[in-house]
Amino acid sequence: MDGYAIDESLVRSLLRDQHPDLATLPIREVPGGWDNQLWRLGNELAVRMPRTQRAPSLLRKEQQWLPLLAPRLPLPVPCPMRVGEPSERFPFPWTVVAWVPGEPSDHAPIDRSTHAAERLAGFLRALHQPAPADAPANAPRGAQLIAVDGEFEKLFRAVVPTGHATAEVRASWENSVAAPTWDGPAVWLHADLHPANAVVADGTLAGVIDFGDLCAGDPATDLSAAWLLLPSAGLPAVLDAYDPADPAMIRRARGWALLRSLALIDIGRAGDRGLPGGKPTWGPAGRAALARVLAST
Known part of the structure; x- marks a missing residue:
């Protein structure tokens, strides 16, 4: 966040103030995010510190809903274990x-x-599973694909001329x-299942x-991960x-995968635009996903 240098000293001081039993554990920054x-x-925990304007609201959402969803999920997820509240040291929530x-x-691609x-x-x-009426809204994710047609057009103009067949993509x-x-019920969605948010160990999704x-919304939004994450051999499975x-x-999911593959390519070449962290690995992941989408159309 503007005006706040997030470093080990700040993280440790926040822990010391609000969760002193954790303050002596080893701390090290993890690239990415x-x-x-x-x-x-330590070995079993991580601290998430907001660094964009929208991040505090996203953390609050995770703190509210993920503990309710995590017990039914068959894969490990970063379930909130402790809540960090705004303070004089850092006036934003953390977790x-x-x-x-x-x-x-x-x-570490899946093999x-x-x-x-x-x-x-x-x-x-x-x-x-069907989401409750008070599930968080996040338009246009989970909505009809036509709602993101403008985003597709923008990415299409920016990315496709770099080498992919424009007629095939269109x-x-x-x-x-x-x-x-x-036309079914709105279901719970992760809504951001791209390669940087899927963890791999021993060659498989972990x-x-x-x-x-x-x-909440159309499950096809998340099913797009089949093209974004898996080698072509895994798609039918x-x-x-x-x-x-x-x-x-499947057609809608493929559309979401197409849109996100273009976004990955765009972000992967946007290191000079001030995007957090720098994402050189996103471009190759996006190009591989785009090839899988076009091969399955």
Whole structure:
């Protein structure tokens, strides 16, 4: 956040003030993150510190909802363990979460595709339960694809001329937008299942992190992870294991995957635009996902 240098000294002082039993544990910064800066705390915990204007509200959302959802999820997630409240030292909320072992999949790609497909499908089935009326809103994630057509056009103009066949990309998008819309109940969504938020260990999916975009809506939003995370060989397995992945849902999910692959490519080349952390690994992940989308259209 502007005006606040988030360093080990600040993190330790906040722990000493609010959670003194944790203040003597080893602390080290973990590279990466977007809205939040991550600090490893001992062997089993991490501290998430907000560094963008929207981050405090995202942390509050996780603090409220993730403890209710985590017990039913079959993969490790960074469940909030302690809450850090605003103070004179740092006037924003922060949180202590469970550490999820492994590496983000933009650094350690999945190579056990069938195993990872089964894990991803199981995670999505467990998460995608009808959400309550007071579930957080996060438009346009979870909404109809037409709601993000303007975003697609912007990314299409910025990214596609760099080498991908424009006609193929356009046709794939139009096919997805034309798919029948979701007419079931709004279900819980992670809503940001891209490679940096999927944790890999031993070549397979081992955890899911960063639930700040948690919301309710069309499950196809999250099913897009099949193209974003898995090698091509894993795509049929996850679509078979996720039920119901009907043809309309698959078309919509492929559209979300197309949009996000373009966004990954765009962010991966945007290191000079002041985006937090720098994301050189996102471009290759986005290009690989885009190739998988076009091959399956």
